[in-house]
Amino acid sequence: MRIPYVNIKKQYKSEKRKILKIIDQTLESGNWVGGSEIEKFEKKISKICNTKYCISLNSGTDALTLALHLLGVRKGDEVITPPNSFIASTSVIVHLGARPVFVDVKKNQNIDETKIEDKITERTKAIMPVHLTGRMCAMDKIISISEKYKIPVVEDCAQSILSKYKGKMSGSWGDVGCFSAHPLKNLNAMGDAGYLTTNNRNLYNKIKNLRTHGMDESRDNIKNFGYVSRMDNLQAAILNFRLRSLDKIINIRRENVNLYLDNLNLNKVYFPLELKEEFNTYHTFVIQVDDRDRLKKYLKKNGVDTAIHYPVPIHLQKASKYLNYTKGDFPETEKQSKEILTLPINQFLKKKEIIYISKLVNNFYS
Ligand SMILES: *Cc1c(COP(=O)(O)O)cnc(C)c1O
Secondary structure (H helix, E strand, O other), X not given: OOEOOOOHHHXXXXXXXXXXXXXXXXXXXXXXXXOHHHHHHHHHHHHHHOOOEEEEEOOHHHHHHHHHHHOOOOOOOEEEEOOOOOOHHHHHHHHOOOEEEEOOEOOOXXXXXXXXXXXXXXXXXXXXXXXXXXXXXXXXXXXXXXXHHOOOEEEEOOOOOOOEEOOEEOOOOOOEEEEEOOOOOOOOOOOOOEEEEEOOHHHHHHHHXXXXXXXXXXXXXXXXXXXXXXXXXXXXXXXXXXHOOHHHHHHHHHHHHHHHHHHOOOOOOEOXXXXXXXXXXXXXXXXXXXXXXXXXXXXXXXXXOOEOOOOOOHHHOHHHHHHOOOXXXXXXXXXXXXXXXXXXXXXXXXXXXXXXXXXXXXXXXX
């Protein structure tokens, strides 16, 4: 048996006939930049996320950049964020000239909200929680801190489309929610794409303007220098099609997690079980184990591909050297970086494959 970690080829195969027709229709329409698919996508997302506005963009990274920029993050400012994320959530802070101020995470891999207040200074311009693996941070507590200190919250929702906390959608808690539709995310485009959600009309208008060279309807009068951060109409068409099955895909991923939990020896494998206030969408299924590297090799030898999200904490990356963090600064993040292992969870896995993987893991520890 050989079990790949992700299965994009299978996804394409399953939708090829319909997707090719949609691509053809969109190209025939002649609207390649901007167009009705974009408008449709934005309407759908703001409805799903229960926010007033959605803006489609070219990536999750640009969503984060534009959000922080518009919320006033400038040179010398500070942004609070966890050190165990995908590198982009920190790079965007750096590129605005600001300093990432890390806060360690909890056992469930999300930012420890009880440690945020200690890191707030007069230079803190934003708090950026990351809803890692499709599990949301404790947003009620984070929003209370935000209100107390009047510091805006930018949610990194790249891994959390449709996730909920206390019944409220990811992307609808903070001032802005930033999403990615990279091919490896649960709602995926056929290339780079992203989007953001907000209830702030002023922010919405400004970002809409900035994403396309700072041009309004009148293309000749520019009030602000902008970027090129638009989503392609073609990607929007693909996402509109895929949105129709997103609920189903997330349900399958949730069922896959339950099947793992029924079969894995949970005395040897730690997994933070879903709490009643959570609705997790499992962009990834990450277990925490002893002897992780040997388990990874063992699984590989038996045909199972796995991944590590992420093996080197951001504060220990070479690029972070100038920030002067050292080993030991974020013990939980550092411990997890040695124990986390991402098992295949995609919607194309067969039941018997999940049972096979679980048995291999149990065997390894027996
Ligand atoms: C994927 C991801 C991003 C970046 O999204 P892109 O669309 O690839 O730019 C940012 N943050 C997190 C946590 C991610 O997983």
